[in-house]
Amino acid sequence: MKKQFIIPAAMGMAMVMATTAMAATWRTGAAPNENRWWFDDDDGTYAVNEWRWLDGNGDGVAECYAFDSDGWMYADTTTPDGYQVNGDGAWVVNGVVQTQQTGVQNTPQSQGDSRILIAYYTLPETDGTDTDAGASRVAVGGGVQGNVEYMANTIAQATGGDLFQIDTVQNYPTLHEPLVDQAEREQDRNARPELSTHIDNLEDYDVIFVGYPIWWSEMPMAMYSFFDEYDFSGKTIIPFSSHGGSGFSGTPSEIRRLESGANVLDGYTVSRGSVAGDSSNLRNWVNSLNLQ
Numbered sequence: 001m002k003k004q005f006i007i008p009a010a011m012g013m014a015m016v017m018a019t020t021a022m023a024a025t026w027r028t029g030a031a032p033n034e035n036r037w038w039f040d041d042d043d044g045t046y047a048v049n050e051w052r053w054l055d056g057n058g059d060g061v062a063e064c065y066a067f068d069s070d071g072w073m074y075a076d077t078t079t080p081d082g083y084q085v086n087g088d089g090a091w092v093v094n095g096v097v098q099t100q101q102t103g104v105q106n107t108p109q110s111q112g113d114s115r116i117l118i119a120y121y122t123l124p125e126t127d128g129t130d131t132d133a134g135a136s137r138v139a140v141g142g143g144v145q146g147n148v149e150y151m152a153n154t155i156a157q158a159t160g161g162d163l164f165q166i167d168t169v170q171n172y173p174t175l176h177e178p179l180v181d182q183a184e185r186e187q188d189r190n191a192r193p194e195l196s197t198h199i200d201n202l203e204d205y206d207v208i209f210v211g212y213p214i215w216w217s218e219m220p221m222a223m224y225s226f227f228d229e230y231d232f233s234g235k236t237i238i239p240f241s242s243h244g245g246s247g248f249s250g251t252p253s254e255i256r257r258l259e260s261g262a263n264v265l266d267g268y269t270v271s272r273g274s275v276a277g278d279s280s281n282l283r284n285w286v287n288s289l290n291l292q
């Protein structure tokens with residue numbers, strides 16, 4: 001098994017991020033384990049010694065499941081780190097199943113008749129010292145969001161636009177060092193990671209906010225897959241990003257190069273340590289665009 005993600009109990013559930021991929025799936029064991037469940041990542045690995053937020057039916061709502069050291073899902077028990085799971089294996093608090101909006105849907109879910117779409121890619125890391133300074137995530141209520149995800153939600157609230165999470169078939173490491181290495185390898189070979197989510201109704205939108213973290217002074221290669229897939233000619237693209245010091249790194253110009261028929265605005269970027277504290281500035285900037 002090449003990918004193991006062991007969550008120290010001390011980190012707590014709030015640190016655990018959703019990782020979903022359309023090809024990954026739940027499976028039951030062979031006899032005598034036909035009533036036991038495991039989660040197949042469909043890349044030769046499976047969930048083991050970890051908690052995962054999993055959205056089995058693709059409705060954008062994930063439940064949280066724990067897996068033992070052999071990969072079996074815990075059910076109807078108290079997990080070794082002290083949390084209750086029900087008969088379906090879902091984490092419960094006082095009998096209430098805990099859920100998280102994953103935002104990962106096959107295609108944007110229309111909230112009304114908005115012509116605004118907020119498409120974003122985020123990969124919140126699970127290491128780092130806290131959720132405010134220097135980390136790649138923001139604490140929101142009882143859960144956590146990636147920095148770009150948090151910005152996307154803020155923009156959606158300000159505009160009434162529809163949210164769409166750009167996601168890949170393959171899972172990425174959520175620990176910083178392996179993620180940095182993988183991103184560098186992908187960039188070196190100009191990779192185009194296969195996407196697992198797709199906009200089936202692009203004609204419904206005139207304005208597309210496009211959000212991403214800065215990776216190695218560029219957009220993540222999944223964003224190149226995204227721009228390869230769609231022709232945004234005649235539409236307005238508004239880039240937004242979160243970064244660790246590089247700013248936009250010229251990525252809006254790169255988007256102009258990739259989508260020459262679109263009107264690409266200069267966009268908005270914020271340092272990863274300031275994402276939560278900057279939300280009113282982001283809102284003000286969105287309002288100043290006078291999109292409605």
Ligand SMILES: Cc1cc2nc3c(=O)[nH]c(=O)nc-3n(C[C@H](O)[C@H](O)[C@H](O)COP(=O)(O)O)c2cc1C
Pocket residue numbers: 121122123124125135136137145146147148149176179180181183184212213214215216217218242243244245246247271272
């Ligand atoms: C693989 C990788 C490479 C990164 N490279 C850069 C970089 O070149 N410049 C920079 O300013 N920040 C860089 N960062 C920091 C991210 O842009 C920053 O943490 C961002 O807020 C992550 O957003 P997310 O939580 O939505 O994924 C990098 C982060 C990762 C994981």
